[in-house]
Amino acid sequence: MTIETTATPRTATDLLRVQDVSLSFGSVRALRDVSLTLGRGEITALVGDNGAGKSTLVRCMSGIHRPDAGDITFDGNVVHFHTPDDARNAGIETVHQNLALVEDLTVWQNLFLNREKVYGKPPFALLNRRSMKRDAEQMVSTLAVNVPAVTSRVRRLSGGQRQAVAICRAASFSSKLVIMDEPTAALGVQETAKVEQLIRKLRDDGHAVLLISHNFEQVLRLSDQVWVMRSGRCVGGRRTSETTGQEIVGLITGAIPA
């Protein structure tokens, strides 16, 4: 198997580098010698059919799975994430497909969940609610999507608003890479456009974004680089400006050999 690396030479501008990563679940080889790179300040798309290994790869990056073999280099260091917390502390935030918001909590509580600001020293620390609400308002006000008061419950929010809150949380707290798994899968046309605007804004603010999407038009619209996966392998990468939807479909289905 050959991996096309000539299109994107690995340089110091790479934020994350996956090298020969393999992972098996029992007899199922979910990932086979996957290698790819994510550029700093770029939107990188990861495409492939269902079961191609996209989510498994992403889970290796966000600390949910640990690869059997291979290295992940993030920001110049080889990293071994044991938990999602490790990945988060390193600066990798993931917006999960199910959004991972708690519907019964308010917007500000979700934005600060497990990162609550407190007065005093544990175990006698009390929540600094005023400060969290104020900061949450500031975080939300930068969004293109109109989110209601930060004191409203997430349950009352529309799909687009929820996605906006989830992205907002991922983009905050000095994250360097935001991974998004199908961020617009459940959204309408207008909401999709707004969330795409948010994703562009993330890039403009200096975050690298890894976007998993089934929507080729979206991938072509948003991304700077596309990586294609097929049956657990990374079969190729293209600069988005130098490829077409047809070529990508060909790579996904195997009609175009990598």
Place this chain on the structure above:
Amino acid sequence: MTEVHTPASGSPLSGTDTQRSTLGGGTQATLTRVKDIGFWAEWAALVGLIVLVIVFQAANSTFLSTGNIEAMLTASAILILLAVGQTFVITTGGIDLSVASVMTFAAVAFGLAYKHGGNLTLSCLVALLAGLAFGVVNGLLVSMGKITDFIATLGTLSAASGAALIISNGKPTTVINATLLKLSSGGLGVLGWSFIIGAVVAVIAHVVYFRTRFGTHVLATGGSVEAAAATGIRTDRVKLAVYMIAGLLAGLAAILLVSRVGAAEPAANTAFLLNSVAAVVLGGVSLVGGRGSILGPVLGALLLTALTNGLTLLGVSQFYQPLSVGVVVVLAALLSRFQK
């Protein structure tokens, strides 16, 4: 008014802000609120309590006498403690069926410690530790053992009752102690010491529930285990902690029980289990977890105590009391379906 964690109406605000706007707000807002069934669901315990007080006072004027109020508040203390513990567990989406049995076990342990040592402080410590120990067992079974909360605590319910019978040999231990007697009979004006203990615990619990990271994590764990875990919250530890709280409070309740009865009996106390769950339901805490308050279950406990007291005062046979509690709880549960 203390804060309730759930906003009652379609207001975009929530929590304290909603409360504030209601109290200081215009009549228009109040009117929409009154028409909203969700509001009644939220405040079922308070509304029920007010209705009961009016009805019982109309039927028997001694109901609101100082003596009877004091008796009711003192009688409610044990249930308040159990209901507060139950609230933490139910907020995570679990349930602790063993609270009353654990209280019995802790009471018997207290009695034996007192009988053999005669030291009140040590006996209290034994009761608290006995409750905490069962809490740890419950928590480990649910969080590490991944056993359904219902089954795990049903097991410890039986185990704790059995253990109480075994260590006491089935016999009650009389506990005569001046300090303990004062605990159940003395107080500050109309507030008995037992009730004051219950109230202090409730205030601390309220602060923990709404004003600490732990409280937020309890609510998040009940709201969505996956989402909570995805943000790095150790949901298994949260679950262990809430069962430990319930166990510890059952131990504290055991001390009040012994002081009230004057003896440590290995009796079943099943009414306390049902009433602790009932108080939580009346208090508007979601049984699937994720939302609730401490004030609600405390009002629920007061309501159930007032109900029992009022019926007794009216000369209604004791046999009707479980029936009336059952009806009130089912009505409250029906009403809670309209919570938003």
